[in-house]
Amino acid sequence: MSSLHLYNSFSRQKEEFKPITPGHVGLYVCGPTVSGESHLGHARPYITFDIVNRYLQHLGYKVRYVRNITDAGHFEEEGREAEDKVAKKAILELLEPMELVHKYTELFHWGMRKFNNLSPSIEPTATGHIIEQINMIEDIIAKGYAYVVDGSVYFDVKKYAAGYPYLKLSGRVLEDLLETTRELEGQNEKRDKADFALWKKAPEEHIMRWKSPWGEGFPGWHIECSAMSSKYLGKQFDIHGGGMDLQFPHHESEIAQSTIAHGCAPVNYWMHNNMITIDGRKMGKSYNNVIKLTELFSGEHPILEQAYHPMVIRFYILQTHYRSTLDFSNEALQASEKALKRIWEAYEVLKKLTSPESETATDKDLDKKVQDFCNACADDMNDDFNTAKVLANLFELAPIINGIKGGQIKPDALSATTFALLQTTFKTYLEDILGLQPLQQNNDSKLDDVLQLVIEMRKEARLRKDYTASDKIRDMLAASGILLKDEKGGEMSYTIE
RNA sequence: GGUAUCGUGGCCGAGUGGUUAGGCUCAGCUCUGCAAAAGCUGCUACAGCGGUUCGAAUCCGCUCGAUACCUCCA
Incomplete structure (x- = not known):
């Protein structure tokens, strides 16, 4: 190390x-x-x-x-x-x-x-x-x-x-x-x-x-x-x-x-x-091109196409090495927003996956690959805090996590030890070291209860192939910013925008 | 003018002398009642010109371009 x-x-x-x-x-x-x-x-x-x-x-x-x-x-x-x-x-x-x-x-x-x-x-x-x-x-x-x-x-x-x-x-x-x-x-x-x-x-x-x-x-x-x-x-x-x-x-x-x-x-x-630039120029008082944090979070600024969540800004900053200039653009921030959502969802999936029991990986190459990317994170941080590289490593691991969940990768492909390493790596780097958080945190258990009820109703509608009803539920929730996803095996999950 | 830094594929951005960065976008496929998500596949770049080297985007030189500091500024 x-x-x-x-x-x-x-x-x-x-x-x-x-x-x-x-x-x-x-x-x-x-x-x-x-x-x-x-x-x-x-x-x-x-x-x-x-x-x-x-x-x-x-x-x-x-x-x-x-x-x-x-x-x-x-x-x-x-x-x-x-x-x-x-x-x-x-x-x-x-x-x-x-x-x-x-x-x-x-x-x-x-x-x-x-x-x-x-x-x-x-x-x-x-x-x-x-x-x-x-x-x-x-x-x-x-x-x-x-x-x-x-x-x-x-x-x-x-x-x-x-x-x-x-x-x-x-x-x-x-x-x-x-x-x-x-x-x-x-x-x-x-x-x-x-x-x-x-x-x-x-x-x-x-x-x-x-x-x-x-x-x-x-x-x-x-x-x-x-x-x-x-x-x-x-x-x-x-x-x-x-x-x-x-x-x-x-x-x-x-x-x-x-x-x-x-x-x-x-x-x-x-x-x-290094500095943050906008249209290639340093953002600074002298240039009269600053975007205040309050404006950034609310989207109330002529050049902002939308509001940006503080975590999106954090992610966007961490995706670039700190000694490089970082150019502001709506496009870049929107890309960061999608990327953060993706990596965080993979993390959520990882937390819920059940660990393989065997200490023997059935896919040695994949097992090695996971170990390598996990171990690389420490080396990359040690190399002058290369957060961009750490994130890239985590993104390499995301398809593996999603693949296990989606069934493209067998549950026992990884050894129990490697799986545990994967979980601790995400927790340690994403949360503890990079300090990232999910874009939306639902701590409202009552809302969750209600949504579980709605999900139950939609499941029933789908079982009797009443797609008009099931689509209506999904569309109406979507209009309120609640997105339903049909998982494998008839399960459903939701995310709140 | 002086002093630095930098110039990577459609966009954003890592990077080591010889191996796929990664993200976003786009196209196709798989899964799926549909959608979304997810998975798979494809798109192979390194400002220009020389040089060093078996081999350079990565080292050296020059040219061009950009930015920063020299004044309050993260």
């Missing part, structure tokens, strides 16, 4: 995963900025790292998964008007900043639950860690890698780059950054264009502000993640995740700050998920 290997953005190659503390994993993922509604693009990292979290746990690790909530207004470090997004929108909507933040945090959590993402171990907020951030900035100043100018604090990138591998993560060249011709306010108070803010002086109109040794202000972009990750995971931790677009400058800055403050590089493995 293989061991877990993951692609480390820092080294640009797949590496074997070895935790710092045996049996434990520290995982930090950049969380949402709760100044607005989450959209489809946000779904990707949180589903991606939910898989990472789930799989590490499956491997037996005790995972501390920290995902922050960015609720402080330091979005516009070098912003033209130094305006705070949260503060600005709060004025427009006549809300308190924290009210707005609360609203979008709740909405975010709602979305995460819909996606069946496990909750992180700790979800720290930036506003709740101002002290830690100030302490860290003071430390960096004391070590001579930051300087104060008129109430703001900047990190001295040139000095840092002279002694440390700055820009290794993002593969950039410092000289190129210095040549940026952009003119930004506040740029002139920095010693160097490449320097970034650790703390910003708050202008008069800035609502979110905190007292600091340098006057009233707010923390810079990158410091929150460094302060909170080190607080909860230590100066050095295992995995840091986030979207590719955060590599520079966000993660690069995190490395620089933490390295100076703690005397060591903070992260062993950097993982970055």
